[in-house]
Amino acid sequence: MPELPEVTTICRSLDRQLRGQVITAAASSGRLRVDVDSVHLQRFCAGKCISAVTRRAKYLLVVFTDHSGLILHLGMTGYFVITPDDQQTLPYERAHFLLADGRRWRFCDIRCFGSLQLCHEDIQSCTHPTLVNLGLEPLTKAFNGSSMHRLSRNSRTPVKTWLMDQRNVVGVGNIYANEALFRAGIHPATPARRLGLQRCRQLAAAVKTVLQEAIAAGGTTISDYRDVDGSEGHFSTALEVYGRAGEPCPRCGATIERLLQGGRAAFFCPRCQPRR
Numbered sequence: 001m002p003e004l005p006e007v008t009t010i011c012r013s014l015d016r017q018l019r020g021q022v023i024t025a026a027a028s029s030g031r032l033r034v035d036v037d038s039v040h041l042q043r044f045c046a047g048k049c050i051s052a053v054t055r056r057a058k059y060l061l062v063v064f065t066d067h068s069g070l071i072l073h074l075g076m077t078g079y080f081v082i083t084p085d086d087q088q089t090l091p092y093e094r095a096h097f098l099l100a101d102g103r104r105w106r107f108c109d110i111r112c113f114g115s116l117q118l119c120h121e122d123i124q125s126c127t128h129p130t131l132v133n134l135g136l137e138p139l140t141k142a143f144n145g146s147s148m149h150r151l152s153r154n155s156r157t158p159v160k161t162w163l164m165d166q167r168n169v170v171g172v173g174n175i176y177a178n179e180a181l182f183r184a185g186i187h188p189a190t191p192a193r194r195l196g197l198q199r200c201r202q203l204a205a206a207v208k209t210v211l212q213e214a215i216a217a218g219g220t221t222i223s224d225y226r227d228v229d230g231s232e233g234h235f236s237t238a239l240e241v242y243g244r245a246g247e248p249c250p251r252c253g254a255t256i257e258r259l260l261q262g263g264r265a266a267f268f269c270p271r272c273q274p275r276r
């Protein structure tokens with residue numbers, strides 16, 4: 001599932017390709033998890049000019065010049081393809097937009113967990129129900145050791161689960177939560193409220209570094225994540241613990257272990273991340 005670095009990479013590509021473009025027609029198959037029918041989509045989009053493509057959490061916001069917009073989520077397997085319009089529908093194409101310059105922007109999704117929503121109001125003021133309860137953006141100043149410490153005081157939840165809860169901090173999924181905890185030397189099962197201010201600072205800093213490095217590498221391709229042009233992310237080679245159970249820890253050589261937490265796998269080094 002794409003996390004913040006992958007969505008950021010795709011967001012930048014879409015912004016480069018779509019900014020200033022006018023949508024002439026749009027259609028949807030109605031097969032996405034949250035979808036809008038073709039008639040409404042066409043009525044909403046036709047004639048609108050895209051002023052920017054931005055991101056909030058793992059949602060892509062297509063902002064129109066009238067400040068309304070589209071809220072897109074890639075789900076597990078969503079991806080975009082932009083080509084000259086050949087009037088052909090691709091195998092997993094769930095929605096498409098025709099652009100005034102003759103290109104066709106396709107929203108494809110194999111498993112259909114993606115979503116496509118209309119936002120009639122000002123999309124960047126975050127009043128849409130989908131956007132209103134989201135937590136802190138991890139790369140902003142608002143997310144730091146103090147805010148993490150404050151927000152986690154009453155939480156018995158294991159810290160890795162806490163990090164992945166979008167109501168606390170957004171965009172950190174399983175891959176980057178595991179990597180950040182390794183870098184901060186924190187065991188994934190530690191209850192969030194047991195972390196002192198100092199360890200919250202270390203963890204918040206680790207989250208930011210891991211995400212920034214992953215963005216610089218174009219994200220992490222595990223199975224089917226691709227940028228708009230089809231290229232893969234290169235952060236997979238930099239992963240230190242994720243998916244490496246049984247392998248030696250890159251820091252101390254101890255064997256990396258795997259633990260199931262609420263159905264998600266935690267990977268950690270028992271020596272670098274001791275349970276306190």
Ligand SMILES: [Zn+2]
Binds near residue numbers: 249251252254270272
């Ligand atoms: Zn180690």
